[in-house]
Structure formats: structure tokens, C-alpha cells
Amino acid sequence: MGAGDLNGAAPPGLAPHEVIRLTGAGVEMLDQTLLPAREETLVCPAWPQVVEAIRRLSIRGAPAIGVAGAMGVALAAARADASDLPGLRAEVGRAAAALRSARPTAVNLAWAVDRMCAVADAHPGPGDALVAALAAAARAVHDDEVARCRAIGAHALPLMGRGARIMTICNAGALATGGYGTALGVVRSAHAADPSVRVVVPETRPLLQGSRLTAWELARDGIPHTLITDSMVAAMMAAGAVSHVVVGADRIAANGDAANKIGTYGMAVLAREHGIPVIVAAPTTTVDLSTPGGRDIPIEERAAAEVRGLSLFGRPGSADTTPVANPAFDVTPARLISAIVTEAGVHRPPYERSLRAAVEDSAAV
Numbered sequence: 001m002g003a004g005d006l007n008g009a010a011p012p013g014l015a016p017h018e019v020i021r022l023t024g025a026g027v028e029m030l031d032q033t034l035l036p037a038r039e040e041t042l043v044c045p046a047w048p049q050v051v052e053a054i055r056r057l058s059i060r061g062a063p064a065i066g067v068a069g070a071m072g073v074a075l076a077a078a079r080a081d082a083s084d085l086p087g088l089r090a091e092v093g094r095a096a097a098a099l100r101s102a103r104p105t106a107v108n109l110a111w112a113v114d115r116m117c118a119v120a121d122a123h124p125g126p127g128d129a130l131v132a133a134l135a136a137a138a139r140a141v142h143d144d145e146v147a148r149c150r151a152i153g154a155h156a157l158p159l160m161g162r163g164a165r166i167m168t169i170c171n172a173g174a175l176a177t178g179g180y181g182t183a184l185g186v187v188r189s190a191h192a193a194d195p196s197v198r199v200v201v202p203e204t205r206p207l208l209q210g211s212r213l214t215a216w217e218l219a220r221d222g223i224p225h226t227l228i229t230d231s232m233v234a235a236m237m238a239a240g241a242v243s244h245v246v247v248g249a250d251r252i253a254a255n256g257d258a259a260n261k262i263g264t265y266g267m268a269v270l271a272r273e274h275g276i277p278v279i280v281a282a283p284t285t286t287v288d289l290s291t292p293g294g295r296d297i298p299i300e301e302r303a304a305a306e307v308r309g310l311s312l313f314g315r316p317g318s319a320d321t322t323p324v325a326n327p328a329f330d331v332t333p334a335r336l337i338s339a340i341v342t343e344a345g346v347h348r349p350p351y352e353r354s355l356r357a358a359v360e361d362s363a364a365v
């Protein structure tokens with residue numbers, strides 16, 4: 001059934017437990033490296049496999065790697081050899097340090113792992129009660145991220161108008177958040193209210209999160225979309241095929257500068273030229289008040305093989321000695337962002353004050 005058949009109800013999307021879950025077998029996740037060809041579950045029986053799954057992008061997207069990190073910490077406690085509380089805490093600390101540094105740019109990972117460490121530090125024990133408390137805390141991180149996405153979708157709805165033609169980048173959908181999505185959450189809520197909504201999906205080189213993941217999610221929900229190459233973005237805007245740019249974020253600095261998938265900055269510059277609003281949809285767990293501006297955000301540099309990897313006509317797309325640059329993210333300055341939508345509502349420039357208030361309010365809950 002297409003979402004348009006749902007008579008205004010929100011389209012289903014992937015259920016949160018289909019994206020990632022903590023079970024007796026370990027941390028289980030839909031392996032995103034295999035999509036769209038195969039839908040297979042990857043089981044991580046212990047925390048080092050969770051670190052590896054985050055690094056190799058079996059699970060990816062800022063909120064989703066936070067959820068994975070939290071579940072990895074809970075798994076470390078559940079699998080720990082130590083029987084006494086100090087030994088258990090030490091094992092949790094070792095796992096937390098490795099999980100926290102599995103990827104550098106998305107602040108949600110550090111946020112979620114730190115939150116788990118705070119639970120471990122504050123817990124009086126005994127050990128089995130701490131194991132149960134960490135499992136509950138990890139599941140709460142997951143549930144809360146999905147709830148934040150739904151609130152973001154609702155807050156952004158008035159910004160979309162009728163007949164929106166939304167361009168996004170990468171995948172900021174259910175796969176990237178553990179359920180519903182940020183940018184794709186906005187798409188989902190807009191499409192549920194207005195079935196004429198269309199989505200333009202750049203493939204998102206080098207790892208094709210747009211063509212592999214976003215197009216797969218949209219097709220699953222029956223949301224009309226068109227796949228383009230990244231180099232078509234300007235031409236699509238010039239042709240009038242885009243009314244809004246809606247993207248996620250990996251880290252939003254205190255001043256509103258936003259790091260997201262490489263290519264977002266260029267898209268925002270082009271949107272400004274064409275008078276198209278750029279909306280960043282992200283939960284407050286993506287806002288890092290301790291990072292003053294975009295230049296302070298660490299940008300992950302990934303392996304050269306990812307850029308060289310594309311093969312055409314059955315042959316490699318480049319010589320394997322060609323020097324390569326592969327920054328996974330770029331920073332869009334706040335001046336190019338029309339609105340940031342968090343679960344607290346729609347933030348307009350200048351962002352600093354209202355982002356700070358939203359983060360402080362969410363921390364107080």
C-alpha cells in the first residue's frame with residue numbers, strides 16, 4: 001500500500017526494532033552495507049563487533065550510531081567477566097572509550113555513550129541491577145530519538161506548504177536515526193499531509209547513501225522520488241524542480257553552523273543562488289554547545305578506497321595509485337541555513353540563543 005492510500009495517516013516507515021535492537025544475542029541491526037540488494041540482520045555478539053559495525057557503516061547516521069553506542073555499552077556490561085561492581089565498571093569504561101571514538105563527527109555518539117557512563121557511575125549496584133539499568137537506558141536512548149524525530153516532522157510541516165519538491169542528501173531516514181528519520185521524517189509528515197509531495201534524491205558519492213538507502217526507504221513507503229547524480233543538483237534547482245532543501249546533521253555548533261554529509265555545503269550555496277530555503281532537521285542531541293563554530297567540528301577522513309571504489313564498464317574507475325581526498329562531511333555556515341528544526345520547534349537565525357535554550361530544556365527533562 002502506498003502512503004497516499006493511508007488517508008492522511010503517517011506512513012509506516014521502518015519499525016525501530018527493524019533498524020537496531022538489543023537482544024539476548026547481542027546488538028542486532030539491519031546491515032546497511034547490503035541495502036538495497038539484501039535485507040540481512042547483522043548480529044554483534046559483543047561490544048568490539050559494535051565498534052566495527054559503526055566503523056564499517058553497517059549502522060550509520062548520527063542518531064543511529066548514538067543508539068548503537070548506547071547498546072554497545074549495555075552489551076559490554078551484560079557480557080563482562082567481572083563479578084564485582086568495580087570490575088564491571090572498568091569493563092564498561094573500556095567499551096565506552098572505544099565506542100565513543102568509533103567515528104568522530106556525529107556528536108550523538110559521544111552524547112549517548114556519555115549518558116550511559118553517567119548511568120553506570122551513578123548506579124549503586126549490585127552488578128546484575130547495573131546490567132539491567134544499562135539495558136533500559138540504551139533502549140530509552142533509542143525510544144527518545146525516535147520520539148524526537150516524530151516531533152521534528154510535526155514542527156516542520158508548516159514550513160513545507162503544498163506541493164513541496166524536497167531535495168535531501170545522504171540518508172537522514174529511519175535507517176539513520178533508529179526510526180522515522182529527521183530529514184526523511186519531515187518528508188514523511190509532509191507527504192502524509194499532502195500526497196503531491198515529491199523528493200529529489202542525489203546519489204551521495206562516494207558511498208551512495210542517497211541511491212542505496214534513501215531511495216529504498218522512500219520506495220518502501222510509496223513516496224514519489226527521483227534519483228539524480230550529485231552533479232545534477234544545480235541543474236535541478238535551475239529547472240525549478242526543488243522548492244525546499246531538507247537535510248539532517250551530524251553536529252550543529254553553538255552558532256548554528258551544521259556539519260552533514262559531504263556535498264551539503266555546496267547544495268546550500270546553490271540553494272541560496274536559486275532562492276530555495278535550506279532546512280536542517282536534527283534533534284537536540286546533535287547540537288554541541290561546547291563546539292563554538294563549524295571550524296571546530298572534527299571532520300572524518302575516510303579511506304581512499306571508498307572514492308576509488310566505483311567501477312564502470314567492468315573496470316576500476318581510477319588507478320589505485322591516484323591520490324585521493326575523502327572528507328566524509330562538510331560544514332554549512334549558519335548564514336546559509338533558513339531554519340533549524342529540532343524537537344523543541346523551529347529555530348530561526350541567529351541560532352545561538354534558541355539552540356542553547358532547547359538543549360538546556362531537553363537536558364532538564
Ligand code: MRU
Nearest residue numbers: 060061062170172176248249261
Ligand atoms: O556517513 P554517514 O552515512 O553516517 O553520514 C550520515 C549523514 O551525513 C546524515 O545526514 C546525518 O548523520 C544525519 S542522520 C539523521
